[in-house]
Amino acid sequence: MTVETVAERPARTRGALGRAAASPLARLVARRVLIAIPLLLAISVLVFALLEAMPGDPARNQAGMDASEEEVAALRAQMGLDRPAVERYLGWLLGALGGDLGRSSVSGQTVSSMLAERMPVTLEIVLLAFIVSLAVALPVALMAARKPGGLFDRAVMVSSMTLLAIPNYVLALLLVLVFAVLLRSLPAIGYVPLADGLLPNLRSVTLPVLALSIPLACFYARFLRGDLVEQINTADYVETARAKGLGPWRVLWVHAFRNSSFGLLTLVGLNIGVLVGGTVIIEQIFAMPGMGTMMLQGAMSRDVAVVQACVFIFAAVAVFANLFVDVMYAVLDPRIRYGSH
Amino acid sequence: MNITASRPRRSGRRAGALAATLALMLGAAACTSPGASGAGSTGGGDPQSGGAITVLLDAGFSGGWPTGLDPATSSSVGANMGQNSAIFGGLFRIEAAEDGSDAEVVPDQAESYEYSEDGLTLTVTLREGIEFSDGTPLDARAVLWNWIRALSSGSVSAPRLSLDLERETPELEQAFLDELFAALPEDVDRDLVMQRLGAIVAVDDRTLEIHLAAVNGALVNSLPGTNMNFIASPTAYAELGAEEFAEKPVAAGPFVVVKNSLSDRLELERNPNYFKEGQPYLDGLTFQSVAGDQVAYQTLQSGQGDAIEGLSSVTLIGQAQGNPDVTVTPGAPTSPYVVQLNTRKPPFDDRRAREAIYYATDFGAINEGLFNGEGDMSQSFTASGGLFWEPEVAGYREYDPEKAAELVDELGGLTVELGTTDIVTARSVTTALQQQWGEAGIDVAIEAKPLGDVITKFTSGDWESMLQTAGAWEPAAGIGVDVRFGSTSPYSGTPLPEGASTSADALERGLRTELDDVLASAVATIDQDERRVRYQEAAKIISDEAYGPFGMAFSPAQVARAGVHGPGLTTPIPALAVNTAVLYDEVWVEQ
Numbered sequence: 032m033t034v035e036t037v038a039e040r041p042a043r044t045r046g047a048l049g050r051a052a053a054s055p056l057a058r059l060v061a062r063r064v065l066i067a068i069p070l071l072l073a074i075s076v077l078v079f080a081l082l083e084a085m086p087g088d089p090a091r092n093q094a095g096m097d098a099s100e101e102e103v104a105a106l107r108a109q110m111g112l113d114r115p116a117v118e119r120y121l122g123w124l125l126g127a128l129g130g131d132l133g134r135s136s137v138s139g140q141t142v143s144s145m146l147a148e149r150m151p152v153t154l155e156i157v158l159l160a161f162i163v164s165l166a167v168a169l170p171v172a173l174m175a176a177r178k179p180g181g182l183f184d185r186a187v188m189v190s191s192m193t194l195l196a197i198p199n200y201v202l203a204l205l206l207v208l209v210f211a212v213l214l215r216s217l218p219a220i221g222y223v224p225l226a227d228g229l230l231p232n233l234r235s236v237t238l239p240v241l242a243l244s245i246p247l248a249c250f251y252a253r254f255l256r257g258d259l260v261e262q263i264n265t266a267d268y269v270e271t272a273r274a275k276g277l278g279p280w281r282v283l284w285v286h287a288f289r290n291s292s293f294g295l296l297t298l299v300g301l302n303i304g305v306l307v308g309g310t311v312i313i314e315q316i317f318a319m320p321g322m323g324t325m326m327l328q329g330a331m332s333r334d335v336a337v338v339q340a341c342v343f344i345f346a347a348v349a350v351f352a353n354l355f356v357d358v359m360y361a362v363l364d365p366r367i368r369y370g371s372h
Numbered sequence: 373m374n375i376t377a378s379r380p381r382r383s384g385r386r387a388g389a390l391a392a393t394l395a396l397m398l399g400a401a402a403c404t405s406p407g408a409s410g411a412g413s414t415g416g417g418d419p420q421s422g423g424a425i426t427v428l429l430d431a432g433f434s435g436g437w438p439t440g441l442d443p444a445t446s447s448s449v450g451a452n453m454g455q456n457s458a459i460f461g462g463l464f465r466i467e468a469a470e471d472g473s474d475a476e477v478v479p480d481q482a483e484s485y486e487y488s489e490d491g492l493t494l495t496v497t498l499r500e501g502i503e504f505s506d507g508t509p510l511d512a513r514a515v516l517w518n519w520i521r522a523l524s525s526g527s528v529s530a531p532r533l534s535l536d537l538e539r540e541t542p543e544l545e546q547a548f549l550d551e552l553f554a555a556l557p558e559d560v561d562r563d564l565v566m567q568r569l570g571a572i573v574a575v576d577d578r579t580l581e582i583h584l585a586a587v588n589g590a591l592v593n594s595l596p597g598t599n600m601n602f603i604a605s606p607t608a609y610a611e612l613g614a615e616e617f618a619e620k621p622v623a624a625g626p627f628v629v630v631k632n633s634l635s636d637r638l639e640l641e642r643n644p645n646y647f648k649e650g651q652p653y654l655d656g657l658t659f660q661s662v663a664g665d666q667v668a669y670q671t672l673q674s675g676q677g678d679a680i681e682g683l684s685s686v687t688l689i690g691q692a693q694g695n696p697d698v699t700v701t702p703g704a705p706t707s708p709y710v711v712q713l714n715t716r717k718p719p720f721d722d723r724r725a726r727e728a729i730y731y732a733t734d735f736g737a738i739n740e741g742l743f744n745g746e747g748d749m750s751q752s753f754t755a756s757g758g759l760f761w762e763p764e765v766a767g768y769r770e771y772d773p774e775k776a777a778e779l780v781d782e783l784g785g786l787t788v789e790l791g792t793t794d795i796v797t798a799r800s801v802t803t804a805l806q807q808q809w810g811e812a813g814i815d816v817a818i819e820a821k822p823l824g825d826v827i828t829k830f831t832s833g834d835w836e837s838m839l840q841t842a843g844a845w846e847p848a849a850g851i852g853v854d855v856r857f858g859s860t861s862p863y864s865g866t867p868l869p870e871g872a873s874t875s876a877d878a879l880e881r882g883l884r885t886e887l888d889d890v891l892a893s894a895v896a897t898i899d900q901d902e903r904r905v906r907y908q909e910a911a912k913i914i915s916d917e918a919y920g921p922f923g924m925a926f927s928p929a930q931v932a933r934a935g936v937h938g939p940g941l942t943t944p945i946p947a948l949a950v951n952t953a954v955l956y957d958e959v960w961v962e963q
Contacts, residue, residue: 138438
């Protein structure tokens with residue numbers, strides 16, 4: 032047995048790190064992370080500038096119509112609006128880098144504590160919506176692609192197009208009408224935390240998750256079905272697989288799907304931002320105390336710290352989701368890792 | 373002679389009678405619509421104890437309480453009347469007859485009030501033996517602590533009191549002062565606080581005096597809509613600290629806070645210490661914020677809500693009236709729409725242009741088309757549910773498109789920018805106005821903006837005409853007639869006083885217009901009949917000078933599931949500002 036001395040360990044670690052640093056995958060990740068940082072910084076500047084450029088006075092807005100100029104001026108000072116914009120932005124940025132996202136100018140609560148309370152709600156909805164949409168889209172697309180033009184395929188194409196044409200908020204209201212008003216089987220609004228029981232929690236999130244995942248599932252199913260059909264009809268490797276005597280399901284699942292999954296992966300990455308953004312409306316409709324509602328309330332009251340933090344997190348999720356997709360690409364396809372594609 | 377009142381003197385009998393007639397007509401109209409049930413009547417027999425209800429509130433208005441529920445620091449006291457009256461009760465409250473008429477402010481936690489003969493001192497006597505839910509007494513000391521906080525903590529919901537700050541501050545216990553200053557902002561003007569403590573005095577355990585620098589005949593009427601009405605426990609504040617207190621205030625109202633998620637959900641349960649025997653009837657009361665009327669109505673239909681405070685969508689109100697499972701109670705209308713015209717810049721610095729707008733405007737047709745005729749028409753700044761309502765003003769210019777067209781020709785054309793707040797109903801009204809005015813040859817550009825931007829537009833003075841709602845139950849309170857038509861208000865388009873270059877200049881030099889004087893005199897007396905005469909004069913000046921045509925007042929409706937009853941919910945009570953004050957201690961559900 033080799034006895035590893037304490038002195039040896041750092042060297043070995045360095046060696047491993049060094050090897051990792053040298054690997055194309057690690058370089059790819061490092062490069063993308065380096066790109067993500069200025070991107071997020073630019074987003075934060077843009078959001079701040081947009082909030083600044085919005086017409087109207089947040090202090091006056093908050094103070095109401097019958098407040099005097101002195102009261103508004105005092106509120107403006109209290110909200111820090113009497114300081115130059117650059118100073119306020121830099122103050123926010125420095126705080127954010129140190130983990131301090133500031134305080135809500137409306138409620139006085141720290142933005143971090145507000146996020147800690149609300150982020151789990153949004154995360155749960157988004158994650159479940161993501162899982163449900165893929166869980167529905169994959170089998171549906173595979174079954175539809177097995178017999179293109181068949182009854183099932185046509186039913187999928189028509190119904191998915193119809194559902195895609197319905198705006199998100201209308202779909203949400205329709206779901207409430209059917210499941211809450213007519214059937215009375217699910218709650219129309221409200222969120223039950225997981226701590227209050229798994230079943231009540233799942234019941235409370237079912238409709239918001241459906242409202243978010245149905246359009247997404249339709250979108251994924253249509254895309255994947257189209258890609259699979261194209262692969263089956265045109266790709267040489269499919270012909271080869273068939274020539275080997277493989278059954279249609281095996282050709283579809285093992286060969287065509289593996290290639291189509293690249294396109295789907297890209298789509299999923301791109302759609303994570305859309306999914307997170309969709310929570311703003313959906314959380315509002317279902318009275319879910321999540322980040323979407325928090326951001327909307329912040330925007331309505333021009334609560335810069337709140338909006339800035341929410342938009343920044345939403346943007347970060349979108350950026351890192353895309354980074355994850357890029358990495359997955361590289362993991363699945365070595366040509367990308369080595370920069371040959 | 374002192375005027376003593378356990379209730380203020382009744383006024384406006386003629387208006388009351390007319391209001392009653394109109395409310396009955398509205399009620400009758402509601403009853404003739406298919407399936408309408410219970411409108412305008414509590415019904416259901418004797419109140420029963422027990423049960424709980426969930427009240428749905430619009431997230432964009434009363435469903436938002438982002439700064440918490442400490443009245444001294446909350447920025448939304450007026451919007452959150454339901455939550456506040458449920459937690460705090462109130463020194464005063466507004467009550468009305470079953471049809472919404474004869475509304476008046478009456479003492480509640482206060483036992484009575486009295487004006488001195490010169491009208492400069494208001495004495496408030498508290499009921500004996502009221503305790504906060506933490507067991508400490510709601511006495512004059514506690515009220516004084518609350519009133520000074522209400523006036524000194526920066527809340528925009530504080531009343532504008534012209535206190536007599538010249539009075540000597542009485543000797544006060546150091547412990548009280550320490551407790552008070554510990555609950556005030558660090559940068560508070562201590563000298564001003566001490567001056568206020570000279571003007572507001574706790575005479576004994578149950579009596580307080582407010583010494584005014586000028587007579588304010590609207591003071592008591594205004595109080596229930598301000599933060600001074602809501603009295604919290606100073607002991608609880610000291611124990612909980614500012615942040616926790618704002619989340620879970622401790623008071624002497626019918627309910628106590630169990631759980632509060634800001635601008636989301638507020639759960640309350642019966643206060644066993646409530647001073648009214650057998651009340652509240654409900655064991656529990658929850659306020660749930662929802663995204664707008666459609667969601668609120670669907671949630672009610674799903675059984676997750678029991679009542680909606682302030683449903684304003686005309687379509688949904690119509691649907692609800694056809695639903696046998698709910699009662700729909702139209703609000704007592706107080707605030708008519710008005711097109712404010714800015715006389716300080718072209719084109720409305722020319723009286724002919726203003727007259728053309730009056731003649732080109734047919735609010736009656738808009739009322740029929742957009743509000744199913746259920747809006748309450750007015751020619752001045754309150755509607756039938758408000759104080760000092762004048763249904764008709766002598767010489768008021770009514771719809772006459774030919775006259776409008778003649779005036780437009782005389783002016784060589786008229787191009788107008790019409791601003792409004794970007795909400796669906798207001799946009800619909802401006803679109804209708806655009807069409808009506810267009811028929812008289814007036815070219816109209818609509819500019820709908822969020823409220824904050826509308827406020828900015830007003831304060832910049834760079835506007836031509838604005839569609840807004842005017843008035844309130846008490847014209848001198850809230851966004852009342854002074855705010856819309858007083859020359860020095862930032863939201864007014866009436867002419868500046870002669871010789872004044874700006875509002876600030878007018879204020880500094882004490883310059884006033886005739887209308888300013890009349891409006892000031894309407895507040896400077898406690899004689900309500902005298903006030904009525906003054907407001908009639910003000911309405912006449914506004915009409916004669918064509919400062920802005922008035923239209924229909926349309927109040928949101930209260931919708932409750934069958935079996936829920938209560939004043940303000942299944943009978944109308946005029947809104948002090950915007951919201952009807954539901955008397956939640958009297959709300960009950962059939963068991």
